[in-house]
Amino acid sequence: MTERNVELVVNGNPTTVGVRTEDTLLNTLREGLGLKSVRGTCGIGICGTCTVLVNGLPVSSCNALTVMHAGASITTSEGLAQDENLDEVQQAFIDKGAYQCSYCIPAMVLTVRSLLDRTESLDAASIREQLGGNLCRCGTYPQIMTAVESLIAGRKP
Amino acid sequence: MNLRKQLDDLLVEQLEVDREDLHHEGGAAGIKGTAQMLGYAEILQRAELDELTGEGVFQSSEGMSTLDRETGQGRASVHWHEGAVGVEVEVDVETGRIRVLQCHGASYAGRVINPLRVKQQNEGNMIFGLGPALFEELVYDSGQVVNPNLSDYMIPSILDIPERLSSSAVENDDESADVHGVGEMTVPPLAPAIGNAVFRATGVRIRDLPMTPERVLRALEEARAEATT
Numbered sequence: 001m002t003e004r005n006v007e008l009v010v011n012g013n014p015t016t017v018g019v020r021t022e023d024t025l026l027n028t029l030r031e032g033l034g035l036k037s038v039r040g041t042c043g044i045g046i047c048g049t050c051t052v053l054v055n056g057l058p059v060s061s062c063n064a065l066t067v068m069h070a071g072a073s074i075t076t077s078e079g080l081a082q083d084e085n086l087d088e089v090q091q092a093f094i095d096k097g098a099y100q101c102s103y104c105i106p107a108m109v110l111t112v113r114s115l116l117d118r119t120e121s122l123d124a125a126s127i128r129e130q131l132g133g134n135l136c137r138c139g140t141y142p143q144i145m146t147a148v149e150s151l152i153a154g155r156k157p
Numbered sequence: 158m159n160l161r162k163q164l165d166d167l168l169v170e171q172l173e174v175d176r177e178d179l180h181h182e183g184g185a186a187g188i189k190g191t192a193q194m195l196g197y198a199e200i201l202q203r204a205e206l207d208e209l210t211g212e213g214v215f216q217s218s219e220g221m222s223t224l225d226r227e228t229g230q231g232r233a234s235v236h237w238h239e240g241a242v243g244v245e246v247e248v249d250v251e252t253g254r255i256r257v258l259q260c261h262g263a264s265y266a267g268r269v270i271n272p273l274r275v276k277q278q279n280e281g282n283m284i285f286g287l288g289p290a291l292f293e294e295l296v297y298d299s300g301q302v303v304n305p306n307l308s309d310y311m312i313p314s315i316l317d318i319p320e321r322l323s324s325s326a327v328e329n330d331d332e333s334a335d336v337h338g339v340g341e342m343t344v345p346p347l348a349p350a351i352g353n354a355v356f357r358a359t360g361v362r363i364r365d366l367p368m369t370p371e372r373v374l375r376a377l378e379e380a381r382a383e384a385t386t
Contacts, residue, residue, distance in 0.1 A: 042306050054281070097273040134314075140281055
């Protein structure tokens, strides 16, 4: 078992973590750094609940090795709010009731955040396509769509 | 439910017997002491009726009354599954694939406290129910689940939701009415609604869940083969 020190920027804070080479970002963030919004489920990158943003892009942290992400900037749901102010995506999810048991929601919020940051215009079909990898057993998808659509409507000049 | 009584009324007329002499078994009725039985469908056909509708009331003995408001212990809400779902489907007869175009679910919700949460349950449960109705299945081999992960037993994604999905809560406006649980109320009626719609569309009954393209196609081919012999 080999241990390494890896430097990450987690939610804007430069951090050095001691990890084993087989540790995934999921282990490191959730167990090592206590960021409990990062949630493992399938363990094979299918369900999307462990999604974090790596340099702004959504990545399944359950099958991403921490040692391969030296220097990366990682965002979890904990890092979205600025001081007391929730991110607009978080606020829209609350306003539109886009959550039930909420297990999948932190990852869903991050995926939407990344989508809005990367994309100029989005229609319903492309939102569904982009969120197709985030499963929600409660079936809260209609309210999630409503929340995302409200964000897109809100940013039009 | 007074369906049994309505059937008896029809039989008394059709068979010219006394109500006391009738007996029912396995979806059929006949005269006591004789072997011949009439299926319920046949009774309706003889009476030239398309359907019978039964009405009934069940009074639960206890509701909120079992909740001790001091301790929070006891039953907080009554929860019987009174849900109904209607669907519109499209069946591809070449591939056997079912597409649910439209879905409406309703449940008895008693006194509604949070309308959004009721809506989420009613609609989310139909989305949940699409899985076991159409494609989600745990497969066992010698008692062992062989597809235990989300990659192999499919649950509905945001790409699977019907184009038109709506719901309604049947509310009790009485201020003193009980709070009524709405959890998973529209799950049980969804698969039967889809099965009935597929039957209406194709004439084929699918009796196993999930109603996968393979099962639908096999049933369609059996029906075609029967029709040609």
